Every structure is written in structure tokens, then in C-alpha cells.
Amino acid sequence: MTSIVEALDQYGNRPYLLTVGEDGPHTSHTRVALAGGGLTCPLSKSAAGNVRARPAVSFLWPAIEPGGYAIIMNGTVRHVDDGGAEPVASIDLSKAVFHRPGAPQPGHGGSCTSDCLPIQLYEVV
Known part of the structure; x- marks a missing residue:
């Protein structure tokens, strides 16, 4: 299984962040860093307001x-954290997968009905 460290090494640290506001979904481009068993990322003003009201991302x-x-x-x-030039979120991750359309791989065993491969969120010591 690929670790989160390996996945970020391969894909980089610039994903899209999806949040939900009062008026619906909000998508922004951000940068992430591994920290404290999860991720941190700077937030736009809209995203910061959204995650304060609805923290699932x-x-x-x-x-x-x-x-x-x-x-x-x-x-x-x-x-x-509002102490810097821009708000920074600390996120506890619950799930991470490689995903693409298509039938699940043989022996997949997960709940995804597409071709999904799990990503190990935490390093095993």
C-alpha cells in the first residue's frame, strides 16, 4: 500500500480544497504540508468561513x-490558526484513495465501486 508520504512525493503539495458554504460548494487551490498525523493548509477567506461552520473537507x-x-x-x-498572514487549517484525515473511473481491481475488497486503491494515512513504526 502506498503511504501518504509517497503519494505526496509523487503528486506534489498543490491540491484543490473542497469546502461547503451557505451558498453551496466552494473549490480553491491550496498547498498542503504533513503535520501532526494530518495535513495543514492555508485558507482563502471564503474557505476559512466555510470550515468554521462546516469542518468536513x-x-x-x-x-x-x-x-x-x-x-x-x-x-x-x-x-x-488566524495568527499569520493567512488562516491555516489543521486537518485530521479520515480516508485517502487513488481513484479513477472503471471497475474495481480484483481482490479490492473496499466499498468503492470504481477503481480505487487505498493510501496509508499514517506511517507504521
């Missing part, structure tokens, strides 16, 4: 090549 890294896997990570914002 998703990150999306598009596929690197046509027909390749995208990465989807889901989590919950546990804290927003």
Missing part, C-alpha cells in the same frame, strides 16, 4: 496522466 489531486489515478482525501478541520 476534501482534497483532490487530478490524475497526472490521461487514464491515471486522481487522489481524493477526506478529513475534518480540527483547528484554524
